[in-house]
Amino acid sequence: MNNLAWIFISSLLVNNFTLAYFLGLCPFFGVSGRLVTAFRLGLANIFVMVITSLCAWALNTFVLVHAPYLRLISFIVVIASTVQFVEMVIKKLYPALFRALGIFLPLITTNCAILGLALFQTSRGYGLVEGLVFALGGGGGLTLALVLMAGLREDAELSDIPSMIRGTAMNLMIAGILSMAFMGFAGLFSSS
């Protein structure tokens, strides 16, 4: 149990996917313009991550034992089909959200966070439950980073910033400061 809590907190805060591992930077900079959209993209990411984690576990246990060299290809195919499925569901149920996310919804396929999750899960030898907790923590961390970034950027829109810095350079600086703040969580577990 303690182990599961550690995996969750570690992937949520200490080893945050976006701010410590640099995974999923494209949506992090691309969709963090508005708070609501960022939050919903985060939720879509969590969903895809949970499904991917399940599939990766099943593949690792039943199929890839016999053919480990197919790991990368089979993971990416599973992720692509999951994303396609999520895209269809969102298009049917929330057309407005579908338009707001635009190109970044299909691009979840090439979001390194998702593939990274499946690969880390494999290399650390997580089982089914540990994998699911890892997916929830990682997805939560991704959402947290997206929402924080979007909030900061919404505020920065209104402040007086030199035109030269505006855009990617400013976003990178904000991300650097956020990442530095998250490094503070590294001391969270060392004493216990």
Added chain:
Amino acid sequence: MAERDGGDIYREFAKGLWKENPVFVQVLGMCPMLAVTNSAINAVAMAAATMFVLVGSSFLVSLLRKVIPKQVRISTYIIIIATFVTLADFTLQALSPSVHKELGAFIALIVVNCLILGRQEAFASRNGVLLSVLDALGMSFGFAIALLCLGSLREILGSGSIFGFSLCGPHFEPWVVMILPPGGFFMLGAILLFFGWWKEMKAKRRDSVTGRVA
């Protein structure tokens, strides 16, 4: 193809180096970019692996571009890319186990580098084999320049060495944050800031020149 002269071919190659540099101008492929550039040697390994994958898959995609059905093209590209990445992964593991260990999952994550898929979709699927390979070469050299630039700057500031050779002597107090994750964001931010400043200066100079002439 016949009407293309040498200059055209050269241009396809050279545009990736500077004018359309994938990192500094298009801001693509940032995830591996920031994650592995904490030392110059990692940056070189990453750049070489990316170059192999990009050139290989551009070659194959442009060769097969008339055969691949339009509806499933993205999945086909991804599978082609994944095949080359698997090759690169095993090759690096055989050649240099220590670098492979340090780069960890990031070699496998070349699959989802937006730069590679972007070039397949934007260029290789519409052009011939020769031009696509040249375009891929140019882009990966541009990527390599950016990686090396960031990697060596971070290594010099963060551990006072380059390619593992000490530069500043034993009394150098390393700026540790530069090799930690935040340093990657700060350094790339600073480089982009420099490019923004440079572009603005150039525009200003051009304006003043044309203003004088008029």
